[in-house]
């Protein structure tokens with residue numbers, strides 16, 4: 383299989399739908415996932431065990447495996463332990479910088495308003511682990527929750543006859559309170575509704591494949607979720623100065639996550655487009671997960687695209703709203719200035735997406751399927767709720783009294799107006 387260069391100007395309506403309304407295979411499985419979710423809701427652990435046997439080929443013993451994480455940490459080799467700790471420290475530092483302060487100030491005489499922030503009490507973090515293990519996702523999901531002050535952070539992660547020790551150790555370092563050996567849609571349903579073994583949570587966060595993502599969509603409404611963080615995506619915007627091998631390496635890297643991943647390079651330079659397509663072919667052949675990569679490259683939402691101008695490439699990217707946006711060009715900042723919709727941005731030739739995937743400190747749990755049009759990735763705010771607070775003095779209330787009563791009367795809500803008039807009258811009588 384070779385990667386073809388396609389001209390943006392030639393894309394028809396069906397191509398545009400494939401790029402801009404991409405669903406990573408999620409829509410087609412939503413009925414099957416609904417059935418899994420409903421069975422776990424009704425039958426608890428029995429259904430969890432049955433689906434785990436069917437989809438993971440594992441007969442579950444204990445569903446809760448919290449103690450195994452600390453043991454795995456103690457047995458870990460020094461270099462891996464150091465890598466986990468460095469990554470966790472960097473992620474912690476970046477997320478601590480996001481902690482908002484409670485505040486109050488006077489907006490008018492005697493009218494004091496403010497906001498305060500408190501953590502959600504119980505959250506569940508999905509840590510993927512089907513076709514690859516994701517210790518990094520344990521750090522990305524759990525550390526911000528701990529920084530926010532969440533009281534109970536539960537992790538669910540797919541089981542295996544031999545659980546990945548690096549994954550377990552990373553969950554321990556990140557600071558989870560409870561860990562359950564369950565994956566896929568059954569894990570999401572377990573967190574959403576609770577089972578005999580799994581404590582029900584108030585919000586579920588974290589990435590996963592199409593089964594996990596479809597399950598998050600199914601339980602949304604009964605439990606809060608962060609956003610849909612499905613199979614990985616990247617768009618690389620490149621000009622004629624970009625090294626085509628590096629552009630190709632970005633596509634191949636994100637493609638190795640999942641055959642449902644979507645990877646795009648878009649450039650205004652025909653030679654660069656040809657060179658990127660050739661480099662993608664060459665690099666794919668050399669990769670261990672060649673089949674997965676080829677699956678992703680074959681997607682209708684993947685490709686190497688030639689634009690007639692950088693403006694056209696930028697418009698395409700804005701409409702695509704990728705999870706990851708890499709810009710490798712002469713003037714990256716001015717291109718970035720014109721793009722609002724992207725989960726996480728990587729500027730310049732020395733900033734691979736893998737830096738954010740693992741260790742720079744930003745979060746790699748990011749919206750896919752165009753979610754970046756309306757939301758950013760996981761952050762400390764994901765785990766906080768805000769409350770507004772106000773205190774009015776007699777002067778403060780008198781100052782806005784007519785405004786309130788006029789609007790309350792206009793809405794026909796006389797008792798609202800009365801609750802204000804009484805106070806104003808009382809304070810006038812006090813004078």
Ligand SMILES: NC(=O)c1ccc[n+]([C@@H]2O[C@H](COP(=O)([O-])OP(=O)(O)OC[C@H]3O[C@@H](n4cnc5c(N)ncnc54)[C@H](O)[C@@H]3O)[C@@H](O)[C@H]2O)c1
Nearest residue numbers: 510511512513565566589590591611613614639640747748
């Ligand atoms: N968007 C993000 O922020 C982000 C971050 C990291 C990873 N990811 C994505 O996470 C995903 C990880 O995928 P994965 O598969 O390796 O692990 P996973 O943990 O997401 O999925 C594995 C689970 O899928 C379920 N499953 C598999 N086949 C099934 C079937 N036929 N029917 C029902 N359930 C089935 C199984 O129960 C299994 O436990 C990738 O798509 C990757 O791109 C996304």
Ligand SMILES: N[C@H](CO)Cc1c[nH]c[nH+]1
Nearest residue numbers: 516518519614615739746
């Ligand atoms: N690129 C993924 C987010 O889409 C995150 C990840 C984890 N490990 C490697 N990469």
Ligand SMILES: [Zn+2]
Nearest residue numbers: 614635636739
């Ligand atoms: Zn990645």
